[in-house]
Amino acid sequence: MSRIGVFICHCGENISRTVDVERVAAEIGKHPGVAFSTDYKYMCSDPGQTLLKKAIQEQKLTHVVVAACSPRMHEKTFRKAVEAAGLNPFLCEMANIREHCSWVHENMEEATVKAIDIVGMMVERVKKNRVLPTITVPVTKRALVIGGGIAGIQAALDIADCGHEVILVEREPSIGGHMAQLSETFPTLDCSQCIMTPKMVDVANHPKIKLYTHSEIELVEGYIGNFQVTIKKKARSVDEDKCTGCGVCMTKCPQKKIPNKFDQNIGMRTAIYVPFPQAVPNTPVIDRDNCTWFKTGKCSVCQKVCGPGAVDFEQQDCLVVEAVGAIVVATGFDLYSIAEKPKGSPIKGYGEFGHGKIPDVIDGMTFERLASASGPTGGKILRPSDGKEPKQIVFIQCIGSRAREKGISYCSKVCCMYTAKHTMLYHHKVHDGQAYVFFMDARTPGKSYDEFWRRSIEEEEAVYIRGMVSRLYQKGDKIVVMGSDIAVGVQVEIEADMVVLATAIQPQKGADTLAQKLGISYDKYHFYSEAHAKLRPVECATAGIYLAGACQGPKDIPETVSQASAAAAKVMTLFSRDKLEREPIVARVREAGCVGCFACKKVCAYGAVEEKEIRDRQGNLIKVVAYVNPGVCAGCGTCQATCPSKCVELDGYTDEQIIAMIEAL
Amino acid sequence: MDKTLNYSYYPGCSLHASAGEYDLSTRELFNVLGIGLTEIPDWFCCGATPAHNVDELLSLSLCAKNMELADKVEGDMAVACAACFSRLKTAQHVLGENDVKRKQVEKAIDAPLKIDGKVKHLLDIIARDLGLERLATAVNKPLTGLKVACYYGCLLTRPTDVPNLDCTEAPTIMERVIETVGAETVDWTHRLECCGANFTLSRPGVVIQLTNAILESAKAAGADCIMVACPLCHGNLDIRQKEIEGVYNADYNMPVFYLTQLVGISVGLDAEKLGLDAMIVNPMPLLKEKGLL
Numbered sequence: 001m002s003r004i005g006v007f008i009c010h011c012g013e014n015i016s017r018t019v020d021v022e023r024v025a026a027e028i029g030k031h032p033g034v035a036f037s038t039d040y041k042y043m044c045s046d047p048g049q050t051l052l053k054k055a056i057q058e059q060k061l062t063h064v065v066v067a068a069c070s071p072r073m074h075e076k077t078f079r080k081a082v083e084a085a086g087l088n089p090f091l092c093e094m095a096n097i098r099e100h101c102s103w104v105h106e107n108m109e110e111a112t113v114k115a116i117d118i119v120g121m122m123v124e125r126v127k128k129n130r131v132l133p134t135i136t137v138p139v140t141k142r143a144l145v146i147g148g149g150i151a152g153i154q155a156a157l158d159i160a161d162c163g164h165e166v167i168l169v170e171r172e173p174s175i176g177g178h179m180a181q182l183s184e185t186f187p188t189l190d191c192s193q194c195i196m197t198p199k200m201v202d203v204a205n206h207p208k209i210k211l212y213t214h215s216e217i218e219l220v221e222g223y224i225g226n227f228q229v230t231i232k233k234k235a236r237s238v239d240e241d242k243c244t245g246c247g248v249c250m251t252k253c254p255q256k257k258i259p260n261k262f263d264q265n266i267g268m269r270t271a272i273y274v275p276f277p278q279a280v281p282n283t284p285v286i287d288r289d290n291c292t293w294f295k296t297g298k299c300s301v302c303q304k305v306c307g308p309g310a311v312d313f314e315q316q317d318c319l320v321v322e323a324v325g326a327i328v329v330a331t332g333f334d335l336y337s338i339a340e341k342p343k344g345s346p347i348k349g350y351g352e353f354g355h356g357k358i359p360d361v362i363d364g365m366t367f368e369r370l371a372s373a374s375g376p377t378g379g380k381i382l383r384p385s386d387g388k389e390p391k392q393i394v395f396i397q398c399i400g401s402r403a404r405e406k407g408i409s410y411c412s413k414v415c416c417m418y419t420a421k422h423t424m425l426y427h428h429k430v431h432d433g434q435a436y437v438f439f440m441d442a443r444t445p446g447k448s449y450d451e452f453w454r455r456s457i458e459e460e461e462a463v464y465i466r467g468m469v470s471r472l473y474q475k476g477d478k479i480v481v482m483g484s485d486i487a488v489g490v491q492v493e494i495e496a497d498m499v500v501l502a503t504a505i506q507p508q509k510g511a512d513t514l515a516q517k518l519g520i521s522y523d524k525y526h527f528y529s530e531a532h533a534k535l536r537p538v539e540c541a542t543a544g545i546y547l548a549g550a551c552q553g554p555k556d557i558p559e560t561v562s563q564a565s566a567a568a569a570k571v572m573t574l575f576s577r578d579k580l581e582r583e584p585i586v587a588r589v590r591e592a593g594c595v596g597c598f599a600c601k602k603v604c605a606y607g608a609v610e611e612k613e614i615r616d617r618q619g620n621l622i623k624v625v626a627y628v629n630p631g632v633c634a635g636c637g638t639c640q641a642t643c644p645s646k647c648v649e650l651d652g653y654t655d656e657q658i659i660a661m662i663e664a665l
Numbered sequence: 666m667d668k669t670l671n672y673s674y675y676p677g678c679s680l681h682a683s684a685g686e687y688d689l690s691t692r693e694l695f696n697v698l699g700i701g702l703t704e705i706p707d708w709f710c711c712g713a714t715p716a717h718n719v720d721e722l723l724s725l726s727l728c729a730k731n732m733e734l735a736d737k738v739e740g741d742m743a744v745a746c747a748a749c750f751s752r753l754k755t756a757q758h759v760l761g762e763n764d765v766k767r768k769q770v771e772k773a774i775d776a777p778l779k780i781d782g783k784v785k786h787l788l789d790i791i792a793r794d795l796g797l798e799r800l801a802t803a804v805n806k807p808l809t810g811l812k813v814a815c816y817y818g819c820l821l822t823r824p825t826d827v828p829n830l831d832c833t834e835a836p837t838i839m840e841r842v843i844e845t846v847g848a849e850t851v852d853w854t855h856r857l858e859c860c861g862a863n864f865t866l867s868r869p870g871v872v873i874q875l876t877n878a879i880l881e882s883a884k885a886a887g888a889d890c891i892m893v894a895c896p897l898c899h900g901n902l903d904i905r906q907k908e909i910e911g912v913y914n915a916d917y918n919m920p921v922f923y924l925t926q927l928v929g930i931s932v933g934l935d936a937e938k939l940g941l942d943a944m945i946v947n948p949m950p951l952l953k954e955k956g957l958l
Binding site: 349350351354355471473474480 | 824825826857858
């Protein structure tokens with residue numbers, strides 16, 4: 001005979017405002033099998049949990065139902081409490097009377113009746129719960145970090161400094177990411193290169209970090225603690241072991257006019273190149289699309305001049321498999337482009353700005369390259385069209401961001417600050433120039449941030465105009481900026497020499513494809529989703545995968561570094577154990593009934609279903625049945641719903657349990 | 666190719682008054698192109714700017730009632746005037762997503778709403794329903810050598826998600842149509858600027874300033890003429906052109922054609938069938954020079 005305890009939570013007023021919790025406790029106390037029921041203001045708090053534990057022991061309870069919030073919120077909390085009181089944690093279930101009841105109803109009578117029904121259903125269900133043993137799996141104490149920007153570098157260094165091996169994979173030929181492109185950084189104006197490049201060197205020299213640049217993730221298999229990752233090393237055409245990084249090949253390459261992506265295509269590079277002089281690794285790569293040898297079969301100058309004979313035209317892409325226990329995703333961001341968008345894209349371009357066809361209308365990152373001492377102009381602010389110094393410069397914020405009609409609703413968070421920085425850099429370099437900024441709002445929360453923004457106006461003489469720009473057009477060698485000043489209520493027209501657009505931060509291209517390989521979720525903009533917006537901000541819902549930096553949402557450098565260290569800490573928490581306990585909510589196949597149709601295998605998104613041979617004692621094959629690998633199974637239940645012969649059951653969610661719930665209604 | 670194109674035609678007030686040549690050239694051109702137009706019996710004013718500035722319900726109701734009348738005629742609704750087009754599309758948009766206003770309008774017009782029929786601007790009918798390929802086959806006097814500045818004004822494409830005629834801020838539909846009949850188009854800066862619209866009556870000074878900028882930009886881009894698809898834009902650019910030239914001491918001499926007039930010339934229609942004599946800035950010297958008369 002079950003002796004079930006039911007614990008009704010008020011959740012402060014969240015539940016008790018619309019649900020008469022005392023009445024629920026009284027009513028459910030009469031339910032067959034319920035030995036004890038009570039209510040309490042905060043069941044998840046220490047006194048609440050103590051109440052629960054005491055009741056289990058004093059009332060000799062066999063099963064527990066906690067009627068409170070969503071199991072996503074506190075199922076773990078209560079199962080731990082139940083375990084501490086000596087019961088198997090899987091004999092505890094939660095009845096969600098907050099999200100499913102009190103939050104969505106206004107009428108107290110109706111909500112209370114519904115709450116009683118919900119709790120009654122869970123009581124019937126918990127009666128059928130089995131004791132489930134915890135599943136343990138081994139942990140491979142090596143981490144994979146995807147993305148070699150500041151987020152990936154920070155996470156990799158933190159994990160490696162704790163003595164664990166790290167595999168760092170970067171798509172570009174060098175690590176450094178966007179931060180390496182920046183000139184100076186807010187709010188202190190320290191040069192990005194000076195704080196970034198030493199960290200890049202630390203990565204290169206760290207004995208525990210294995211660096212794969214010019215490489216991409218091909219395939220991810222396995223599960224928390226036991227991932228197998230296939231990495232595609234794209235052919236560099238230069239042998240990394242032989243190359244000394246002398247750079248002679250680059251000085252001799254006849255192709256010198258290839259736009260350099262690192263310099264936002266305003267600077268030029270050769271066909272054999274490193275993206276920037278401080279690149280890590282300092283090994284060049286051949287851009288096969290632009291190399292004369294690969295295009296015509298003639299040239300090979302680089303090969304001839306290379307002393308150590310490192311240039312290898314025959315090199316092929318190759319696949320490497322690495323075993324890791326945890327993955328940090330740090331793929332960063334890309335900038336919104338105002339160019340015309342491909343058909344079908346939900347994002348619309350800026351036709352009113354000529355879809356980016358005016359040469360001296362540039363984006364913020366291009367301005368960074370112009371302002372950077374290592375940039376294509378050596379740090380001089382010059383117009384891309386004619387190389388003249390702009391004397392009137394207009395900055396426009398919120399390009400793409402916060403523009404629902406253009407397809408993006410969110411704020412990109414960093415633009416207010418970097419535009420303020422740009423006005424300062426401009427003022428420092430062009431003393432007789434005037435900077436104007438069109439802005440909707442100045443959003444400057446953060447340590448020393450608002451002071452920084454004020455400084456751009458009060459000391460650096462930037463003119464801030466609250467209002468947006470409706471149109472840009474070229475008139476002679478000027479750009480006419482037509483905007484409005486909503487503070488004064490007048491239209492403004494400025495003839496500018498250069499216009500800088502603070503374009504929105506978007507996830508890296510291909511973020512969705514990578515997410516599908518990793519089995520993690522993303523939002524409609526393709527930013528990766530964290531497991532809980534407030535309490536699990538660096539973890540993915542998929543166990544063993546963590547997020548760092550702007551791939552999760554727009555972030556500045558300090559925030560990115562913090563999140564990267566947090567992700568590293570989560571990885572280290574995982575690596576602090578030799579064995580990992582997994583929730584035993586997994587599917588099991590009733591082999592006697594299985595006909596081996598493998599419909600379950602086809603629908604399993606996690607690759608958990610395997611084929612298992614059943615043999616008799618003589619070793620003769622009787623049949624092949626499905627087997628669910630409990631280490632891989634994510635407990636989604638799709639196989640259970642699919643099985644035509646009803647031979648797969650998900651522990652904790654068996655048909656018997658579901659039917660019991662329905663019958664309780 | 667053989668599908669018959671028939672529309673319920675909503676000329677709008679201007680086409681029965683100051684823009685008579687737009688009405689005339691539309692009927693003649695569509696006749697040549699084999700597109701049927703049946704004028705909606707008993708249609709009336711869409712309310713234009715005054716109605717929606719004063720009373721939204723009135724504006725929505727006027728449009729809804731006209732659409733109800735159009736529903737009785739075969740075919741989608743063909744609209745020539747950019748302002749009528751904008752009001753009708755706005756009414757469809759607003760009533761399509763606001764049940765409260767829907768109910769108010771139904772009460773006002775004392776009939777269930779019939780706003781699901783398509784409302785199409787002439788440009789849409791020519792470029793998409795007829796198609797540019799079919800248009801090209803009708804051309805017998807290509808406008809070779811004529812440099813046209815296509816002027817959209819504010820309402821044809823705006824606001825985003827309402828008229829859905831073309832890209833809001835970088836449309837090309839007018840250019841595509843007129844290039845199909847052999848003309849050249851110029852890339853100019855003011856093709857989507859406002860002409861001042863009906864401020865021509867209350868604040869003519871503002872209108873003259875705005876239209877001057879438009880004419881100046883078209884001239885600077887090397888255009889021979891301007892093509893419009895709106896009676897109000899036409900009035901401001903054509904009728905006021907002499908006055909503008911006087912105020913700004915400029916010499917534009919820039920004929921302002923309706924799109925149906927220019928396309929009409931290319932399919933061989935005579936000047937009188939296109940109402941070219943009604944234009945204030947005389948287009949004849951230009952057309953003669955280009956060998957189009």
